[in-house]
Amino acid sequence: MDKKEAPILNFATVGQGRDIIFLHGWGGSILSFEFVAKTMAGYRSTLVDFYGFGHSPEPAAPIGVKEYAAAVVETMNRLKIEDAVIVGHSFGGRVAIEIAATKPHLVNKLVLIDSAGIKPRRGIKYYFLVCLHKFLKKVRGRGLSGSIDYAVLSPVMKETFKKVVNYDQTGLLKKITCPTAIFWGKRDKETPRYMARKMCKHISGSALFYLDGGHHSYIDDYNTFIKIFKAFVQ
Numbered sequence: 001m002d003k004k005e006a007p008i009l010n011f012a013t014v015g016q017g018r019d020i021i022f023l024h025g026w027g028g029s030i031l032s033f034e035f036v037a038k039t040m041a042g043y044r045s046t047l048v049d050f051y052g053f054g055h056s057p058e059p060a061a062p063i064g065v066k067e068y069a070a071a072v073v074e075t076m077n078r079l080k081i082e083d084a085v086i087v088g089h090s091f092g093g094r095v096a097i098e099i100a101a102t103k104p105h106l107v108n109k110l111v112l113i114d115s116a117g118i119k120p121r122r123g124i125k126y127y128f129l130v131c132l133h134k135f136l137k138k139v140r141g142r143g144l145s146g147s148i149d150y151a152v153l154s155p156v157m158k159e160t161f162k163k164v165v166n167y168d169q170t171g172l173l174k175k176i177t178c179p180t181a182i183f184w185g186k187r188d189k190e191t192p193r194y195m196a197r198k199m200c201k202h203i204s205g206s207a208l209f210y211l212d213g214g215h216h217s218y219i220d221d222y223n224t225f226i227k228i229f230k231a232f233v234q
Contacts, residue, residue, distance in 0.1 A: 007051075008075070009072070011079075012047050014047070016042075019043070019046065021081070021084050021087065022036065022046070022087045023050075023092030024091075025089045028053060030049055032047075034047060039226065050092075058156055058157055064163035064164060065169070068094075081106070082105075083106070084108065085108060086099060086109075088112055089114060090114055090190070090191065090215065091164065092115075094115065097112070100176045108178055109181075109233060112199065114184055114217055117168075117169040118199065120192075170198070181207055182206055183218060185213040190214075196208055211225055
């Protein structure tokens with residue numbers, strides 16, 4: 001997507017003070033972190049809708065994590081945000097990693113919650129399904145339907161989804177130099193705990209906190225999360 005033609009991300013701000021930017025997961029919106037932002041007295045919290053979610057339009061053509069990150073940085077520039085705590089959940093964690101690794105001067109602290117970005121381990125079942133999908137697509141013109149979340153996406157967002165999930169950010173983790181807190185649900189099946197351990201290992205000086213929950217651990221175990229989160233950002 002041409003940067004000059006890219007529309008502005010829809011965003012909302014809550015409060016005044018030092019800057020925090022909240023980045024939602026795939027399928028989320030500003031509402032994903034609004035209840036957290038409202039508790040952060042003394043901070044200006046900025047919440048964005050990524051392209052294709054909430055009130056932000058879909059991209060004109062398929063994009064990837066780098067383009068999503070560039071859109072967030074553009075929003076930061078418009079708001080004159082030069083030194084922020086960036087918080088990302090799941091897909092939002094991918095975007096947060098990209099910004100922290102490539103624009104370190106803009107990030108003073110990083111918070112990753114059940115973050116994507118690590119190439120998943122693939123078992124025999126996965127490769128069997130890939131082969132079956134390709135075979136069915138060849139003989140009948142369409143393959144396996146995939147998840148419900150994927151099936152309801154528009155063609156542009158389906159291709160965007162593919163670009164996003166196939167992007168391995170492991171190599172970027174060592175470039176992150178800011179203080180980093182990693183929160184992870186003990187029962188997270190979408191981004192398993194081995195990903196948390198790998199992120200903590202590769203991000204120098206990071207701290208890992210397990211929460212009593214699943215992929216949305218900051219909601220499942222909110223009381224624990226908010227205590228540690230506030231202590232970290234303050």
